Amino acid sequence: TKDITDFRKDRRIRVYGTDVPGPFEQFSDLASAPYSMDQKLLRNLRDSKYTTPTPIQMQAVPIMINERDLMACAPTGSGKTMAYLLPILHDLKKHDKVGYRALIIAPTRELAQQIDRELSRLSAGTKIKSHLLTKSFTAADKTQLPEQRQKFDILISTPMRLIYAVKEKEVDLSQVRHLILDEADKLLDHGFLEQTDEIFAAFSGSPVRKAMFSATFSSTIEELAQTVMKNPIRIVVGAKNA
Ligand code: ADP
Ligand code: MG
Numbered sequence: 001t002k003d004i005t006d007f008r009k010d011r012r013i014r015v016y017g018t019d020v021p022g023p024f025e026q027f028s029d030l031a032s033a034p035y036s037m038d039q040k041l042l043r044n045l046r047d048s049k050y051t052t053p054t055p056i057q058m059q060a061v062p063i064m065i066n067e068r069d070l071m072a073c074a075p076t077g078s079g080k081t082m083a084y085l086l087p088i089l090h091d092l093k094k095h096d097k098v099g100y101r102a103l104i105i106a107p108t109r110e111l112a113q114q115i116d117r118e119l120s121r122l123s124a125g126t127k128i129k130s131h132l133l134t135k136s137f138t139a140a141d142k143t144q145l146p147e148q149r150q151k152f153d154i155l156i157s158t159p160m161r162l163i164y165a166v167k168e169k170e171v172d173l174s175q176v177r178h179l180i181l182d183e184a185d186k187l188l189d190h191g192f193l194e195q196t197d198e199i200f201a202a203f204s205g206s207p208v209r210k211a212m213f214s215a216t217f218s219s220t221i222e223e224l225a226q227t228v229m230k231n232p233i234r235i236v237v238g239a240k241n242a
Helices: 002-010 027-031 039-047 055-065 080-092 109-122 159-167 184-189 193-201 219-228
Strands: 013-016 070-073 102-105 130-133 154-157 178-182 209-214 233-237
Touching: 002 013, 013 055, 027 039, 039 080, 039 109, 055 070, 055 080, 055 209, 055 233, 080 102, 080 109, 080 178, 080 209, 102 159, 109 130, 109 154, 130 159, 154 159, 159 193, 178 184, 184 209, 184 219, 193 219, 209 219
Parallel strands: 070 209, 070 233, 102 154, 102 178, 130 154, 178 209
Antiparallel strands: 013 233
């Protein structure tokens, strides 16, 4: 409708795709239908220093809650991390011992650590557990028994570390239903593209929802999206004065 078009325009949100869900406006909107987010998540949002959602959060959250594949392009520092963590936590709801249900891939260890920290804050009190695979292969990783691996709901990793873990059957990705490629463009510089088949083959279960977040999108990323995504929606959020 006209309202939604103006709202997006004011916030420099452009969307491409079919049946694109409208943006939400305020965190308090998430308390009621159609979102009806968990009370603990809402409390963590209230406790955070964030007063208003950023444009990418406004538009990406409803799209991901509607289980659509997504390519989201928004400037650095615009809050992309929470734009995907919030809908993932909303979907996973609580801890479940089936194993990893979400996989987040980030280009560097530092970034993976930042994501894990933000996830801890946002998931406080929900009992959702995340595991950060780091570059160094620790003795603790190696001795993890299969039943201990099932303790985690969300896996965060760098590409090379993940590929190693998949090859060594160190992680079980068969229950994954959310895949996030963060800083997707940079992932390609880290040897990700050549290994995607192997990673995707490890998702033996039900369909996996895929989302890519980046400040820029190259033609290679576009091609990857074409190959692996189903009827994706694209969001492009402009810089403040672009
Ligand atoms: P990006 O991934 O787009 O570069 P980040 O997710 O790293 O951005 O977020 C950048 C900073 O903005 C972080 O310090 C984060 O805590 C903060 N932030 C995220 N969402 C909001 C919000 N709605 N309001 C204010 N600050 C936010
Ligand atoms: Mg980021």
